[in-house]
Amino acid sequence: DTGVSQDPRHKITKRGQNVTFRCDPISEHNRLYWYRQTLGQGPEFLTYFQNEAQLEKSRLLSDRFSAERPKGSFSTLEIQRTEQGDSAMYLCASSYWTLQETQYFGPGTRLLVL
């Protein structure tokens, strides 16, 4: 068990470009979550999957954001036409669904939009 991994760890892009982040969850985990965190704030829920199904998506999430989890394993988060306000740390977490569900977080991808 190597934990949750995310790639890349850092990304600098120009406004208007598209970016894609990858998350590899802990292998037996069936749930995968995406969050966004800005400096000095708590993480903001974006979306989550149970296996390959995207079950919920934040009402605050722009249509420029899309996430997939093909085959219920790794997940990708794509941001189209990036804006400076998208600059943040993007965190992925995975869990095995039980009543005592515990989410294990990855190291995050830090995005800077210039």
Next chain:
Amino acid sequence: ELKVEQNPLFLSMQEGKNYTIYCNYSTTSDRLYWYRQDPGKSLESLFVLLSNGAVKQEGRLMASLDTKARLSTLHITAAVHDLSATYFCAVDMGRDDKIIFGKGTRLHILP
């Protein structure tokens, strides 16, 4: 509006002292989480609280949940420097904005 409010947001305390962090939330919830985050690091799960009156303890940290008051507390006993971190509570709302985090309490323990 769905809200999770923590207080205090910043706490500086001496080693050996006790203190409590409070987490209030605005609507019914399926479960409540406490996390720790060290500077520049990701989040580490501390506790998951499910039911009214739930109490969990790990080392010098103890978390409790009062669902009627919509209040959770994280109590620190005889603080040590290694507990310096930011502590977040998060509430599972069970709908669109599934998990709402508080702003965090930055805890600084002076040796």
